[in-house]
Amino acid sequence: MDTAVGRSGRDRRPGGTDVARLAGVSQKTVSRVFNDEPNVSAETRDRVLAAAQRLGYRPNGAARALLTGRHHRLGVVSLGTSHFGPSSLLVALEREARGSNYALSIANSFEEDPSGLAEAVDNLLAQGVDAVILSEPVDDGGDPLSVDVPVLALGAAPVVHAPIVLSVHAAEGGAAAAAATGHLLGLGHRTVHHIAGPHRWWAARERRQHWQDTLTAAGRDVPEAIEGDWTASRGYEIGARLARDPGVTAIFAANDEMAIGAIHALHEAGRSVPGDVSVVGFDDIPLAAHVWPPLTTVSSDNAELARVGLTYLIDFLNSPDSPPAPPPEHEHRLVIRNSTARPSTAEEENTRA
Structure with a gap:
């Protein structure tokens, strides 16, 4: 693997400038590729990604958030349980996210904890996330949930106060x-x-x-x-x-x-x-x-629910000034x-x- 070498002669972590040099593009183009911005040709995008893979480059998430105002990270509140529904949906969300430009942070709430849902959301917001996904929540009997980023509810969910609440529901509601x-x-x-x-x-x-x-x-x-x-x-x-x-x-x-x-x-x-x-x-x-x-x-079909839900949420995050599309329906069989x-x-x- 190619490595970048600092002034001390020791190997250092490769940066965006190293990727730009190897790909033969500007550093701005590298940023556009990793921020998934438009106006980059498919050929150039492939060349930048190939150079990044060759160097072992990973974009600095904190730096990118400072520049763009976005963390490219989604928070998932899941119920801490081994039951099939919640656990299989969580695995499906993790697998589906790998094909996107977003990472996942996961916080578990617990059925026996009356404040678990609110605490899990607070934990995610402290980490810096662009949106929160509610997966299989339980009613903790508390006040409505307050979140200062968009929220996606997969199925039925508690009352949420947020800039926007998106939802994916079963076809014909139940x-x-x-x-x-x-x-x-x-x-x-x-x-x-x-x-x-x-x-x-x-x-x-x-x-x-x-x-x-x-x-x-x-x-x-x-x-x-x-x-x-x-x-x-x-x-x-x-x-x-x-x-x-x-x-x-x-x-x-x-x-x-x-x-x-x-x-x-x-x-x-x-x-x-x-x-x-x-x-x-x-x-x-x-x-x-x-x-x-x-x-x-x-x-x-939790794999399909994860795909539909993440696509819906990411489409909104990429065009936040446009009205969100109508809620998609998730078919049960x-x-x-x-x-x-x-x-x-x-x-x-x-x-x-």
């Missing part, structure tokens, strides 16, 4: 939970029981609300939702309770782990899935296709497998009655 519930009703089940996520989670509230709205719109009874904690063990406990009620023939769980736990309990109680009870989950975790029976679920079926003949007769 179509995913509605589709899961509607699928079970369409098979002929009289109603659908719900194993809900923790009420402090905005995503859990949204799924519960659209399950309830779908039943109400169809003129069906709305059973009492039973709150879980996203874990298979809690799903098992709730499943054992529901298994004792012969009127339960369809269950929509707010995530796959609780759905899998419920299926375990139903089997142990002698109630077959889907012969006696149909079960639908949410997330489409890798294991969902390989449990028995394979689980019908909602695929949220119902994946139908073998854990759902028409109800038994007796239940169909009750439904017709």
Whole structure:
């Protein structure tokens, strides 16, 4: 690798002038390339990037921020948990950001910490970020969040006061939970029981609300939702309770782990899935296709959500004086497998009655 040599004769970190010299361009052109400014030809951009790679050059973020007023860094508030939804979305955001001109700073909030969300945002702002992304937030019961940079909310989120709040939402606002519930009703089940996520989670509230709205719109009874904690063990406990009620023939769980736990309990109680009870989950975790029976679920495709969200945010940051584009929609997809079926003949007769 080529190195830059200082007056002392020791190797030093290569700078923009070294890149400019090797690429045969001005230092201003190097700055334009790394600030992703227009009016640089593709050939020149490629030559500068190749020279930078050869020298091992990394732009000085602090210096660039002083010159441009931008840090080219995005802050992500994620929930500190190993649950599939938040962790897979965080990985997807990190992977997607590598193809952009932005780095990510990540601060975790924690479900048991009532001030975790505000503290995580403050931590990111102290580091210097151009915008904040809210990923799977929970309701900390505090005052509305105040942020002095643009905010992107991925899905449902708390009230935020910011220069601008962008959002990416599910198509038709909750179509995913509605589709899961509607699928079970369409098979002929009289109603659908719900194993809900923790009420402090905005995503859990949204799924519960659209399950309830779908039943109400169809003129069906709305059973009492039973709150879980996203874990298979809690799903098992709730499943054992529901298994004792012969009127339960369809269950929509707010995530796959609780759905899998419920299926375990139903089997142990002698109630077959889907012969006696149909079960639908949410997330489409890798294991969902390989449990028995394979689980019908909602695929949220977090890789696509990360791509759509980051593109939307960065487009706005690159043209802040232009009105933001309409909020993009993130499509969920119902994946139908073998854990759902028409109800038994007796239940169909009750439904017709």
